[in-house]
Amino acid sequence: MFASPIDFFWWWWRPFILRKEVWDWQALDRIQQSCDDTAANADLAVLLMQEGLAHLFLVGRSVTATRARFEVPIPRKHGCAMAAYDTALNDFFARVLDAFLNHVDFGLVQCVVIASLGFTKDQFCDHMLLQATCRSDMRAVTENKARIVLSRAPSGYPHSLKDVLGEKSHVDLCFTNCPWETDHNL
Numbered sequence: 001m002f003a004s005p006i007d008f009f010w011w012w013w014r015p016f017i018l019r020k021e022v023w024d025w026q027a028l029d030r031i032q033q034s035c036d037d038t039a040a041n042a043d044l045a046v047l048l049m050q051e052g053l054a055h056l057f058l059v060g061r062s063v064t065a066t067r068a069r070f071e072v073p074i075p076r077k078h079g080c081a082m083a084a085y086d087t088a089l090n091d092f093f094a095r096v097l098d099a100f101l102n103h104v105d106f107g108l109v110q111c112v113v114i115a116s117l118g119f120t121k122d123q124f125c126d127h128m129l130l131q132a133t134c135r136s137d138m139r140a141v142t143e144n145k146a147r148i149v150l151s152r153a154p155s156g157y158p159h160s161l162k163d164v165l166g167e168k169s170h171v172d173l174c175f176t177n178c179p180w181e182t183d184h185n186l
Contacts, residue, residue: 030062045104046164047096049116049124050156051089054096056103057161066158068099093127100128101137106144115153115164125150 020027042058042065049055052074056067072092075084104112114121129145132138151167153160 042108043110045100045109045112046161047100047112047114047124048153048156048158048160048164049096049114049120050118051120052092053156054092054099055156055158055161056096056099057158058103058109059165064161067103068096070095070099089123090127093124096124097128097131101141106140106147110147112148113151113164114148115151115160117153117155120156121150 018031041060041063043061044059046057046059047054048057052072054068054070056069058065058067070092072088072095074088074092077085114125116124125148128138128141132141132145151164153164
């Protein structure tokens with residue numbers, strides 16, 4: 001138990017000083033947990049999407065961190081812009097997939113939730129699995145596709161994360177070991 005200010009770097013550009021009269025081990029432990037690297041302690045990865053917008057989050061015990069954000073203009077589906085729509089959507093999915101592969105480690109993350117309004121999550125999941133069969137560097141995706149859960153989200157914006165994580169049905173599935181750690185070949 002000691003009384004001293006502690007300097008932390010909240011985010012990476014806003015330093016602040018946290019003061020408390022008496023520091024006990026529980027308070028210091030909680031602060032240490034919240035300041036640890038989120039990528040090393042993430043239990044869940046959440047990808048919120050809508051056409052042209054995606055946010056990738058890593059969710060740990062005490063911290064949720066935004067790892068990637070993409071906003072790409074997607075042309076309309078009608079008329080002569082249909083070819084440009086397909087090209088833009090494939091380019092958007094390729095960018096999101098690269099960020100997904102860079103930030104999500106299936107050795108640490110128990111589950112991945114891909115959420116969107118409409119069919120964007122299904123299109124992205126199909127694109128990801130198709131790329132995984134073609135590319136040898138995406139072997140982790142094919143081996144862990146049982147850990148990928150598709151869900152509905154109101155939008156692709158970060159405020160929808162609360163709704164996605166509040167859905168009890170698929171979050172319970174994410175934190176059980178049954179779907180991917182049991183042997184089904186009895």
